[in-house]
Amino acid sequence: MRRRDFVTMIGVAAAGLPLSAHAQRAAMPRLGVLLVGNRQPFLRLFSDGLRELGYVEGRNLRIDLRSAEGRLDRLPGLAAELVGLKVDIIVASETPAVQAAKRATRDIPIVMAPSGDPVGTGLIASLAKPGGNVTGLSAATAELAGKSLELIREIMPGLRRVAALADPSNAFTKPFLEHIDLVGRTSGVEVHPIMVRSTEDLGTAFADMAAKRIEAVIVQPTLPRAPIVALLKTHRMPAVSGNRAFADAGGLLSYSGSLADRYRNAAPYVDRILKGARPADLPVQQPVRFELVVNAKTANELGLVIPPALIARADEVIE
DSSP states (O other), rough: OHHHHHHHHHHHHHHHHHHHHHHHHHSSSSEEEEEOOOOTTTHHHHHHHHHHHOOTTTTTTTEEOOOOETOGGHHHHHHHHHTTOOOOOEEESSHHHHHHHHHHSSSSSSEEEEOTTTTTTOOOOOOSSSTTTEEEOOOHHHHHHHHHHHHHHHOOOTEEEEEEEEETTOOOOHHHHHHHHHHHHHHEEEEEEEEOOOOHHHHHHHHHHHTTTTOOOOOTTSSSSHHHHHHHHHTOOOOOEEOHHHHHHSSSEEEEEHHHHHHHTHHHHHHHHHHHOOGGSSSBBBOEEEEEEEEEEHHHTTOOOOOHHHHOOSSEEEE
């Protein structure tokens, strides 16, 4: 073989397969994921949803994941980091993460996975026509906060004073408190908002609840779960939250949209946007399945009896 032919053959090979591989890498979508806290089970369920649509990380999709590890003050910097990476889409889970992403970019599409009350917090214009660069799933958590008060009253019929533990820096706090207050006024229960900006405020918050003779607590889902549950146990205080992990960690009960639906159903939004759909035109999906989880072990420790009717309605009872 002449040297020229050999060099030409090598050149063709180098210009064929590698260039094709480079083209595939260049065309591989880059997905940014922004989380408030624990990466699991979000990543597992969201990845399941992506696989059902043919997306596999490393093969035809790249995922850059950032978690604030429960520190909401880190979210703006992490959102800016994802924007700097020039991701094609940002998937943000929970209201503070979605807010941080929206403040960081008006151009990159943002998929809520989910957000508590996206209309009430100003993230979107409406569920049917979100407008702007944000779409995805609503957790309807504000409405469920009112339902949480109804549930705790089933266990404690004589309940008179309840605290709503909330974060004043979270835009979701306003609708969260409004729905609890509405149910409180119609049921004759005093609702006392207790504001917590960080774990350092928890000691003061629980002292305040003791002074107010609070009998039960409704915990905003984005607050740090572990230290709150630990203090609830110390003070022997029943509590409910709109986060399944709260009951798993030792809270009395949780009521929320289906966890699997909330995380897995973000994937079709990613798929449609990658195929050319505009976030502004994709209606926001509300939960259709709800999960009631009762921690019977915690109830026993608190000396509370869970009504049989409530046990029968529960999707899971933790013994």
